[in-house]
Amino acid sequence: MRYKVLTVDDSKTVRIIVRKAFKGYDCEILEAANGVEGLAMAAKESPDLILLDVTMPVMDGVEMLTKIKSDPALKGIPVMMLTAEGGRDNVLKIAKIGVRDYLVKPFKEEVLIEKAGRIIDLKPLSETPTRIKSIFDPATILVVEDKPAIVLQIQEGLKHTPWKVQGVSHQGEAIDFCARTPPDLIIVSLSLPEDTAFTLFRLVRTNVKTKYTPVFALVVKTETVQQQQAQTLGFGAIITKPIDLSELETKIAKAMNLDMSQRYYAVEGDCMIMRLPENCSPGILAEAGNYMKPKFAAAVDAGINKVVIDIHQVRSLHMGVIKLLFQAMQTSRDLALQFALVANAQIITECKGFEDTRGWTFFDSLEEAKANVGKAPVQQLAAV
Amino acid sequence: MPATEQITESLIRDNISRAVKHVFMTMLGREPTLTTAASSPKEVAPTPSALPDGARPHVVGTVGFLGDVNGLIYLYIDLDFARLCTCHLLGMTSDELSEAGDEVINDAIGELTNMTVGSFKNGLNDSGYACMLTIPSILRGSNFTIEPIGAASRFTYHFDCSNHRLAADILLKLED
Known part of the structure; x- marks a missing residue:
């Protein structure tokens, strides 16, 4: 929800400072230069917060506040005074009419935001709203x-x-x-x-x-x-x-809602590389599996037709890894991608021990796999 | 609230010094220092100009206060410093400010004066002198003198602030 904040102040300078202070937050700033304009704007826009000065021409802030509090349609709008009028007696008199907070000028923008944040749920705007942060971002x-x-x-x-x-x-x-x-x-x-x-x-x-x-x-x-x-x-x-x-x-x-796909998938030259880390916990396998289809599909969409499935860092083979590899090979076939496997000696040996993986062919290095993908014998797929 | 202390030169000096420092520190991150003692009311005739730097162009903000004590404060700021203050307050570059025009500077200096006089007046309020602020107005010029009416007392204070000078000229109508 985008909050509306109405600043009522005869000083354009203050209205600009208020706008500047709220710039990094998801809210809309409305402006009025006196109480009459402020009441009209409040009735029209139903703001979520009003920042109100006291000394203004045409209608001052005290009169506007009194009118707000006597209007059933407006009296629920929280009002924060933002004014140079800060003598104890005056503050008490105004507070009695009904304000949520009182900030005496001069003020720091951070203090204004902190106080406003206690009244409305201010959400910071993302600096780069269109781009999801990845694991390579600081x-x-x-x-x-x-x-x-x-x-x-x-x-x-x-x-x-x-x-x-x-x-x-x-x-x-x-x-x-x-x-x-x-x-x-x-x-x-x-x-x-x-x-x-x-x-x-x-x-x-x-x-x-x-x-x-x-x-x-x-x-x-x-x-x-x-x-x-x-x-x-x-x-x-x-x-x-x-x-x-x-x-x-x-x-x-x-x-931190980071895009983790780059941990497992990368395009290198004309090849999509799928990499599994040393420790393939169920969480990591699930994460890699979730990104697989969209990543492979995006590669095909970009004109890539080769995938190297690189598991040379994997320490030991277990059913979770085998299932994910089957899923990768099947997805490659579905998308007409040619694929090759890279593994270390221990994994290759372990594969020989399982009936379903016995027929898999591996390359020793990524470079070799990239150079030969498509030329290697077709991998045998069996149901796990 | 009854007055808790007499309005003396010392009270005025402390109040204006605190107010100027508070406003310039909070809004501009600059700390002005009081450089001259007040002119005693009896020493002001003939009325000197409060302009601190002779004929340089100045922007002068004015805000009054009315109530148990009535008065008017003029805040003299040379034009170069007024431009710097405005740029800082509004987050503008000098070129942007030139494009925006003099009204923006007037409004910014009017607001700085409003805050300064508000802070000064709130000090008087808390000493038992209830009063309200007036709306700011602006004077511009290079060489002029403001002459108070005979019944008014005048106190002038000069401040140094980041190699610029500013002056607060206070006219008060004190009850006997």
Whole structure:
């Protein structure tokens, strides 16, 4: 839903500053230069929030506010005063008429957004709305953990990614970091003293800049009460210690809504390459399987007719991998793609041990497969 | 609310110094410093120009306040600095501002004056002098003098701000 914010101020400068402040958020800014224009605009547009100055010509803000509150159609619209009129008595008098908040000029744009964000659910506009972020795009991950070894472990475990992992040990540092550069994801240790993790989670959720930032809880496996509490509060995922870094990476990518297809599929020259990683967990196989059809179809659409299925990194063959390979070969046949397989010596040996995979032909290297795809004998397909 | 303290030069100086610093720091990220003490009301005749830099073109914002105490504050800003302030406030380049015209500068300086006088006046409010702001207006010129009426007291303060000078000229009608 796109929110409407009406700014009523005789100063064009203030109206421009308000527009500038809300620029990064999914809302429409409406403008009026005095109370009369403001009332007409409010009646016509039914804004979700009115920012109202006091001293204006034609009709001032106090009169406009009084009229809003006596009009059944308008009285439900939240009003925030944005005015240089800030003496205690005047503020109290105006507050009694009925305002949701009061911001005295001069003001910082961040403060205006923070206060508005408490009244309407401001959503930041994506900087690149048309392009889904991929696993090759940089991102910042904030780890709030007072044990440097854990931060180091996460940094080491994710160093092959383009993500920057920043560790802080206190709630205050985390808040400062979020204010300076809102991270793409936050991991908070539940073992921080005095419920710091839960307090921090609430603060992150009330800040308009981080209210949609995924937050993971980091906890010892046996601390089930804390895990339940985190789930109830709305943490995006629970990461248990000792940390499975591969699982963490997958969860981070999922939470950040990244396009993971490039992890498994790439076009190199005139070939589509399908790659499986060293550790083929059920999650990874499911992910690779989900992207398969659209990726192969897109390759065909782009004029490619060759696929190399590269499993040389796979450590051991199991039924999940075999099923996915059958699926890849069948999809290739359905789309009239020629395909070739690449594997290491151990996988090739293991394939000989299964009746269904015994007839598969492998190349030793990707280059060899790319050069010979289409020339190799047709792979035998059997039902698994 | 009854007045809790007399309006003295010291109260006025503290209020205007705080107000100018607060507004310029918050809106422009610049910290002005008070450079001259006030002219005592008795020393202002004949009335000098508050223009800090002789004949350079200036934009002067004016906002009044009415109530338990009545007054008017002129905020003198040289044109170059007024342009800088406007660009910063509105996120415009100098070329964009030239295209937008003088009205944009007038409006921006009017708003800076409104905030400054509002902040000054709120300090008076909190000392027990209830009053309301008037709508800003703008004067432009290079060499002029504003002469207060006989019953008014005048206090002029100069500030340095990022190699520019600005002045706050305060005219107050104090009750005996």
